[in-house]
Amino acid sequence: MRDIKKMLKELFLFNEPKKDDKFILKETEEEKNQIKKEEIEIKQEQQKKKRDRSVIKKLFDPNEEKYASSESKEQKTKQEDDHSQPKEYISKHLHENLDYMKKVFYVPENGDIVIREFAVTLKKDKVAEAFIILIDGMIDRTIINTNILQPLMLLSNIEIEQREDEVGEQVKKRLLPHNQLKVTTKFDEVIEEVNFGGVGLFVDGSEIAFVCDVKGWEHRGIERPNTEIIIRGPQEGFNEVLRCNTALVRKILKDEDLVAENASLGRRSKTPCSILYIKDIANDDLVKEVKRRIKSIKTDYVIDSGMLEQYLEDHTFLPAPQIIATERPDRVAAALTEGKVAVIMHGSPFALIMPATNYDLMHSAEDAFLRFPYTNFLRTIRIVAIFMSLLLPGLYVAITNYHHEMIPTDLLLAIEAAREKVPFPSVVEILIMEFSFELIREAGIRIPGPIGPTLGIIGALILGQAAVAANIVSPILIIIVAVTGIGSFAIPNYSLAIAFRILRFVYIFLGAISGFLGITTGLFIQGLWLTSAKSFGVPFLAPFAPRTKGGFADELTRAPIWKQETRPDYLNTKDLKKQPKISREWTQAEEKTKKQNEENKNADNSKE
Amino acid sequence: MCLIKKISLLLMISILFSMFSGCFDRREIDELAYVMAVGLDKGKTNALRMTLQIAIPSAATGGGKENGGGEGGSESSYEITVETPTIYSGINIANTFVSRQLNLSHTKALIFSEELAREGVKPYINAITRNREFRPDMNVLVSKTSAEKFIRNVKPRLEANTARYYELTLAGFNYTGFIANTDFHKFYRQSVAIDQQPVAILAAVSSYEGSEDIKLEDSTYKDKGRDLPFEGDFKAGKIPNSGGLKAEVMGLAVFRGDKMVGELDGEEAGMYLMATGEYNYSSMTFLDPVTKNNFIVLNVKQSRMPQQRIKMEGDNPHIYTKLILEADIMSIQSGINYEKPENLSKLEEAAENSIKEGMLRYLNRTARELNSDICGFGAHLKKNFLTWQDWVKFDWPGRYKDCKFDVEVDLKIRRPGLMVRTSPPNS
Structure with missing residues (x-):
């Protein structure tokens, strides 16, 4: 009876779940204290602000000084805490240095720190203990073996007539044939260099340490740039070094x-x-x-x-x-x-x-290397592409919702016939398509290489065919989305392309709310926004807003290369001219140049 | 803080957008029915009988997916007729039985019946001018048969889309010279102006069923003293043709103010275009100046705007017009070698005389018979008046009938076509 009761209880009433022994990341005491401190600080600030508001109150507020003094005290104690730990200067005793380095680099917990102890012969009977410290994998082993360890351990035994008295001098001048050597008395510098692929050398009896630059980590070679591919021009790209x-x-x-x-x-x-x-x-x-x-x-x-x-x-x-x-x-x-x-x-x-500036973002690296008509053609296309990728879906929504009289009757009827079976309003339709396009684009970056083509097929099928066949979107809309997508790929700057991808949705929204009025207002606000912006003191829309010299020479369009005589006006450079007015002297008639030469000669003669 | 302010400002702006302007007039394209043509007749039970031609988009763009091409039976438009006191009440009535809201922003043609046009169209064009949905570039037509009958006969064969039929047919004056551009904006302006009177394209349903029915009644060739009718001697409805579309346009309806007063045939429509400088090019037929019974066809272009001067001789205005034309030879039936420089002037002279004769006949007809200055000579006279009141007091429309006309034609034949010299056949 009792068992049944218990069983029923277990079945129907609430039971405390068994405690799992899983790992839980607990807040540390320090963190708690810090949060408390921050909270107090914020409160104090707020109080301060409150106090700031009323000047008269502030005059009679007795707490003012108290707060200030308590803060400074806290800071002082903090500073003392921080500085009690690290040592600043290198000791004369090697074992102290060794202990300290071990502590700093957490040896032996740290697996890739290598400390090699050895002896250096200084004079006939005088041998100094020494050690080097380095991080495995970041250095070039052969350099250490041949240029540092070998001379110190083996070649120091060779009889040399002149010997320096001081240990450090001896090592520096006679024993270490490495080209990039840094001598220091501070631990900080040693640690910094060791972190960045150097090797630190400590010798007993010397208050200085040596740091040799022996960087030798693995890195990528110089390859073609991945994001800015051009046809004409150099094909080298930066690497990580x-x-x-x-x-x-x-x-x-x-x-x-x-x-x-x-x-x-x-x-x-x-x-x-x-x-x-x-x-x-x-x-x-x-x-x-x-x-x-x-x-x-x-x-x-x-x-x-x-x-x-x-x-x-x-x-x-x-x-x-x-x-x-x-x-x-x-x-x-x-x-x-x-x-x-x-x-x-x-x-x-x-x-x-x-x-x-805005116009730099529309330039491709190739622009300067192509002949000027080609460049201008490509730039025109790019500018059109930018406007398309920004506005086309918004304009489509605006026209199909408000401005039917704007488009040719044939196109109107074609759109109407295409939308006949589509159940959604055109805004929803275009949002669906834009979203799925963004989805494919985002997934395309993350998808593992071998599966890549699959995504293309799925994307093309979903976007191109199935959506239309299922009457979810109209075929005309596919064209709009496709053109918009291609347009955004034609923008040479990756960041700008993303910016316009986001703004495109804003313009769809504006177009849906109030047609051309909305889009115009959007353009107006965006224009104001960009005009007011500055990049390192240079107006973002220079050289067109504000107007400065030479806007058409290389900013929007490109003049022939021999006409580009000045540097951008808005940069206020020290040297204004890139080239003289006549940069191609061969265009001048030969006689003229001859005459000039003769004149110059005559002038020289008369001077003499 | 600044960011929150900015965001709230943006939010406020966008909310204001939707509150003030909002999307109250948002209409999806597929929620609307587009009217291609509006026809107005005198009603039987009410003031108006209005016919609306509505596009069927799925048919107009090549049918559904299954059929592909426009199969027989799938018409690109359908017509509805309502009896109504006014245009807008008629659209209201029509909206009750047409599933989609009617939209007039793509209307291509406004067709009045002749009966209505002769009574005066002022009440209707005023209403249309006021509404922004009507396009100012739609054409105004006057149908000799009822407007309803005309619209119901617009069943284009070549175009899948009725709107395209109107666009192309009514732009045909560019290469026929038998009608004119009568867009609504122009029509309205001229109907209230003193210095020029409006015209409308003359339209009708063909009265011939087959080729055997074709008769020459109502052709104007006898009035012009010709033995045979030339291509321009017809008006809409009586064009000698069969097998084409039953609905046809040729000639112009002449208005005085807002009332129709008469008709012009195709040739006179060409003269109207030449006198106003809107003539583009078309082929014209002339009698051979030597043999007198063969035809010569020239492709005549208007190379410059006509030069017009107007003088007052006492109380009668004297109007001087100079037409500057160019022509290419299309056909010389007689085989006479007119391309020779000495013969060329003969041909030019004959063509000049023929056009001058036609022009004088046309101008005199507008003055004496129709008493309506459709060519806009008043605009040239207007500059002689100091004040508007003087000009109004002058009563130009009343004086036009007393005009004297002088016409000079300067025609130059430029090219003989691909045949450089006519070789007479051996006989």
Whole structure:
């Protein structure tokens, strides 16, 4: 009886579920404390703001000073905590250094830290203990073996007449035949270098340590650029190694005025990056501003230039990108010659070019290499493509919903006949198609290679045929969506293409709400938005709004190459002219040049 | 904070959009029925009998999926007729039994019956002008048979789409010269203007069933003193043809103000075009100046706008017109070698005289018989008046009948066609 009762109870009443022994990520005490602190801070700020509002109250508020003093105290204690741990200077005793390095690099938990201990013969009977520290996989082993360990361990035994007294000097001057050697007294520098593929050498009895640059990690070779494919022009692309990339640029611009300044990003990642500019072309203020922005970034990790771009750009919510990211060294070189500044980051095959205007985003890397009529033709197509990818679906919705009188009667009747069996309003219809197109596009990037073609087939079938056969969408709409999609692929800048993909939906919405009025209003607002934007102090729509010189020479259309005499006016470069008025001297008649030469000679003679 | 403000501003704007302008007039294309032609007759039980020709989109674009081509029986449009006091009440009535809302934004033709046109069309064109749905470029027609009958006979063979039939047929004056461009905007302006009177295209249903029925009654050739009718000596309804579409257009209906006062035949319509400078090109037939019983066909173009001067001789206006034409030789039946420079001037002179004669006949007819200045000579005279009141007081429409005309024709034959020289046949 009792069993039955128990069983029923178990069946129908609530039972506490058995506790699983699964792993649960618990909040740490520190985190809790931190959150509490932050909350308190926020409260204080709010109170402060409240207090700020009334000036009179503020005058008589006794709490004001208290808050301030308590804050500063907290900070002080914090700082003391932080600094009690790390050692700053290298000790004379090797074992102290060894212990400290082990602690810093978490040896032996860390598997890829290599510490090699050995002895260096300094004088006949004097032998100093030493060790090197390095990270496995980031260094070139042969260099360490032949250029560092071999001379220190074996060749130090060779009899040499002159011997330095000081241990460090002896090692530096006589024993270490490595070309990139850094001498330091600070632990921080050693740690930094070791993290970035260096090897640290400590010798007993010396207060200095040596850091040799023996970087030798595996990396991608120089390949064709993946995203900016062109037909005419160089086919090299950046890779992930900083020095490799700067060398690629220097290879094109053999100019001693090209400066590649070093900077590092990220408190923890300490990613090195180079700020490239041509000293006697680029505007100093622009260079200063770029450096200021880069140096002021406080964050833990910066992994790709895509992140850096987001830290640097002026307007976070502007639909268009304000910095050009490019994989092509030739494009970077071209931008530098115009007076722009480029930032190349270690670990990213994309260099950033700044400032960027709206018209730079419509240019392809190829534009400069093609003859000028071809370029103008391609640019016209690109501009039409941009407008199509932005407005076509919106215009379609506006016309089919409000402005029937605008289209030829035949087309009207064709649309009407095609829509006859479609159950949805045209807005829903176009949203379905646009969404499925975006779906295919997004899935296409993520799909594993071998399955790729399948997606194409499915996509083509769904979009092209089945949807029409099932009367879900009308065939005319397929054309609209297809043209729009192709149009957006014709936009040379990847970010801009995405921006217009998003804005396209806004224009569909506006077109559906109030037809051409809505689309016009949308264009107006977008125009205002873009006109008010700036990229590194340069108006985004320059050289057309505001109007500056030479807008048609290379911004919207392209003049013949011998007519492009000036650098962009809005960059305010130090050197305004790219080439003299007559850049092709052969066009001048020979006699004329002869005459000029003679005149010059005569002038020289008379001077003498 | 700034971002929230911006977003709320954008939201507010978009809400205002939908609140103020909103989508109240949003209509999907397939919720509407498009009227291709509107016909107005005098009603039997009410003021108007209105016929609407409505496009059937699935048929107009080549039928459904299954049939492919336009099979017999699938007509691209259908007609409905309602008796109604006004145009818009008629559309209201029609909306009750046509499943889709009627839309007039693609209407190509407005057809009045002759009876209605002679009574005056002012009440209807005023109503139409006021509505923005009607296109200002639709053509105005006057049907000699009832408008209903005409529209019901528009069953195009070549076009799948009735609208296209109207567009192409009514633009035919560019290469026939037998009708004119009578778009509604122009028609309305001229119907209220003093300096020019409106015309409408003359339309009718053919009165001949087969080739055997063709007669020459109502042809105007005898009035012109010809033995045989030329191609322009007909009016709509009496064009000697069979097998084509029953609905046909030729000639113009002449209005004085908003009332129809008479008709022009095809040739006179060509003269109207020449006098107003709208003549494009078409082939014209002339009598051979030497043999007098053979025909010569020239393709005549108007190379420049006509030069017109108007002078007051006492109370009578004297109008001087100079036509500047070009022509290509299409056919010389007699085999006389007119291409020779010395003969060419003979041919030119004959053509000039023939056109001058036709033009004088036409102008005198508009003045004496129709008393309606459809060529717009008033516009040339208007500049002599200082104030509008003087011009109105002058009463140009009343004085037009006393006009004297002088016509000069300058015709140059430019090209002989592919045949450079006529070789007379050996006989």
